[in-house]
Amino acid sequence: xxxxxxxxxxxxxxxxxxxxxxxxxxxxxxxxxxxxxxxxxxxxxxxxxxxxxxxxxxxxxxxxxxxxxxxxxxxxxxxxxxxxxxxxxxxxxxxxxxxxxxxxxxxxxxxxxxxxxxxxxxxxxxxxxxxxxxxxxxxxxxxxxxxxxxxxxxxxxxxxxxxxxxxxxxxxxxxxxxxxxxxxxxxxxxxxxxxxxxxxxxxxxxxxxxxxxxxxxxxxxxxxxxxxxxxxxxxxxxxxxxxxxxxxxxxxxxxxxxxxxxxxxxxxxxxxxxxxxxxxxxxxxxxxxxxxxxxxxxxxxxxxxxxxxxxxxxxxxxxxxxxxxxxxxxxxxxxxxxxxxxxxxxxxxxxxxxxxxxxxxxxxxxxxxxxxxxxxxxxxxxxxxxxxxxxxxxxxxxxxxxxxxxxxxxxxxxxxxxxxxxxxxxxxxxxx
Amino acid sequence: xxxxxxxxxxxxxxxxxxxxxxxxxxxxxxxxxxxxxxxxxxxxxxxxxxxxxxxxxxxxxxxxxxxxxxxxxxxxxxxxxxxxxxxxxxxxxxxxxxxxxxxxxxxxxxxxxxxxxxxxxxxxxxxxxxxxxxxxxxxxxxxxxxxxxxxxxxx
Numbered sequence: 251x252x253x254x255x256x257x258x259x260x261x262x263x264x265x266x267x268x269x270x271x272x273x274x275x276x277x278x279x280x281x282x283x284x285x286x287x288x289x290x291x292x293x294x295x296x297x298x299x300x301x302x303x304x305x306x307x308x309x310x311x312x313x314x315x316x317x318x319x320x321x322x323x324x325x326x327x328x329x330x331x332x333x334x335x336x337x338x339x340x341x342x343x344x345x346x347x348x349x350x351x352x353x354x355x356x357x358x359x360x361x362x363x364x365x366x367x368x369x370x371x372x373x374x375x376x377x378x379x380x381x382x383x384x385x386x387x388x389x390x391x392x393x394x395x396x397x398x399x400x401x402x403x404x405x406x407x408x409x410x411x412x413x414x415x416x417x418x419x420x421x422x423x424x425x426x427x428x429x430x431x432x433x434x435x436x437x438x439x440x441x442x443x444x445x446x447x448x449x450x451x452x453x454x455x456x457x458x459x460x461x462x463x464x465x466x467x468x469x470x471x472x473x474x475x476x477x478x479x480x481x482x483x484x485x486x487x488x489x490x491x492x493x494x495x496x497x498x499x500x501x502x503x504x505x506x507x508x509x510x511x512x513x514x515x516x517x518x519x520x521x522x523x524x525x526x527x528x529x530x531x532x533x534x535x536x537x538x539x540x541x542x543x544x545x546x547x548x549x550x551x552x553x554x555x556x557x558x559x560x561x562x563x564x565x566x567x568x569x570x571x572x573x574x575x576x577x578x579x580x581x582x583x584x585x586x587x588x589x590x591x592x593x594x595x596x597x598x599x600x601x602x603x604x605x606x607x608x609x610x611x612x613x614x615x616x617x618x619x620x621x622x623x624x625x626x627x628x629x630x631x632x633x634x635x636x637x638x639x640x641x642x643x644x645x646x647x648x649x650x651x652x653x654x655x656x657x658x659x660x661x662x663x664x665x666x667x668x669x670x671x672x673x674x675x676x677x678x679x680x681x682x
Numbered sequence: 683x684x685x686x687x688x689x690x691x692x693x694x695x696x697x698x699x700x701x702x703x704x705x706x707x708x709x710x711x712x713x714x715x716x717x718x719x720x721x722x723x724x725x726x727x728x729x730x731x732x733x734x735x736x737x738x739x740x741x742x743x744x745x746x747x748x749x750x751x752x753x754x755x756x757x758x759x760x761x762x763x764x765x766x767x768x769x770x771x772x773x774x775x776x777x778x779x780x781x782x783x784x785x786x787x788x789x790x791x792x793x794x795x796x797x798x799x800x801x802x803x804x805x806x807x808x809x810x811x812x813x814x815x816x817x818x819x820x821x822x823x824x825x826x827x828x829x830x831x832x833x834x835x836x837x
Contacts, residue, residue, distance in 0.1 A: 328748030328751075331746065331752065332748075373742070374742035374743075374745065374746045374749055375746075377740065377742045378740075378742065378743070378749055378752075381740065381761075382761075462757055462761075465754045465756075465757045466752045466753065466754070467751075467752050467753075467754060468752060470751035470752050471748040471749065471752050472748075473747065473748055473751070645741060646740070646741055646742055
């Protein structure tokens with residue numbers, strides 16, 4: 251390895267350790283690392299800001315920005331509260347039926363919105379319904395966050411790692427629907443069945459308390475019907491735009507930005523309100539990460555690592571896919587899956603190119619997505635949504651400990667990977 | 683006019699009294715809050731009505747305006763009252779480190795001095811005392827009445 255390669259690895263590893271251990275704020279670590287890479291001339295302004303392969307991926311940044319604006323407006327409509335209360339009433343307050351409906355709603359919403367937003371929307375109504383039914387909300391919250399991470403895996407926009415994978419791998423919204431969504435539907439069925447056993451002690455049915463849920467008026471949750479229809483209309487257009495983006499030749503980021511602009515234009519939501527839910531910290535974190543990873547690309551570290559990995563799997567695509575799936579799951583369980591995927595994407599891109607862009611080699615992208623997204627369920631710190639739910643639970647007087655979450659999460663993550671492995675093998679190696 | 687001239691008799695509750703008693707005092711006498719005293723009768727803090735509401739309305743409902751609308755009036759009220767049953771006044775108060783500073787002035791404080799303390803502490807009540815002698819309590823409504831009267835703007 252050359253001196254510049256060693257230096258870039260040292261800067262990257264230092265920043266990564268700071269991000270993983272949370273010794274400093276993750277944005278500070280990513281920006282500090284990016285600044286050092288630039289200051290040490292391991293990358294330069296032209297590469298960092300304008301290179302498609304080794305710079306900030308503006309498609310990812312603006313896709314996230316557009317979706318955050320759209321979601322921020324949809325949040326104000328009360329749609330989620332309406333759906334959850336209607337579901338609880340339809341389940342007639344029966345605890346397992348309520349949990350099953352809540353996890354299905356959460357997974358469905360996570361496929362269209364980001365996971366953190368989804369759990370922030372479902373958690374308050376979960377507290378309310380559990381309070382009315384006299385149930386412990388903890389099993390419900392844990393099941394919902396696990397469902398959110400599973401559901402988010404299904405689409406390009408469901409989980410930030412997928413957005414990075416799509417951009418780096420040149421994969422479309424429809425590619426995710428075709429390759430990941432069918433498996434996620436099967437996994438969700440298995441997950442609901444497992445929930446019946448996993449949380450079996452939580453389903454105490456009290457007939458007297460059911461009336462308290464049936465007395466809730468879900469229609470009242472919709473505060474602004476006009477805004478609701480405007481938001482749903484724009485969301486439908488945006489989803490149609492994602493599906494058709496290959497045909498109309500428009501990037502998903504442009505579709506999301508057009509949708510966000512249209513929604514702000516036609517609704518009476520002020521610009522301040524529309525931008526209030528944008529997580530600027532997350533966007534800046536992404537930019538810092540991209541500059542750091544870009545420096546690894548520019549100095550040739552990624553080429554070296556890719557060549558070493560290709561040598562290690564000995565040109566065996568199945569071994570590569572399975573190793574990537576398992577490795578990604580384990581690493582994503584203990585570190586944030588966003589920096590992990592940002593780092594692995596250029597490596598996977600080289601491995602795919604080296605194997606000649608066959609269906610088997612393309613399956614490396616799906617292996618990375620399944621491993622990183624589903625592995626995040628294993629521990630309380632594996633995914634951002636897990637951390638958010640733990641915080642919400644503590645604030646509402648029902649704290650969830652790290653191990654309390656992890657003992658359920660590890661079972662679900664293990665099951666997910668055990669099902670993902672034969673899916674990848676069958677679909678891309680046996681039936682391809 | 684001085685604080686001791688403005689002070690009125692005011693109901694006091696002890697830290698160990700039932701939370702429902704404090705809520706009833708505020709409700710039945712349309713008070714903005716009550717003064718809380720310890721076992722020796724020494725004022726500890728003021729319990730405003732808004733703090734009682736913060737206790738009975740769950741945090742997730744306070745943060746989600748859509749959820750606040752879905753309760754029907756009767757069962758919503760029953761839920762609120764249930765939260766007060768079996769609780770003491772002490773449990774209604776925020777944790778000690780977040781507890782409101784006792785809004786207190788001496789008997790010879792001026793009208794504007796009283797107003798300044800209430801404005802700074804956002805308190806609807808002001809305790810007037812000298813050493814161990816409690817003269818009474820000044821309410822926002824009484825204080826505003828005095829201020830408006832002084833300028834001839836009161837109706």
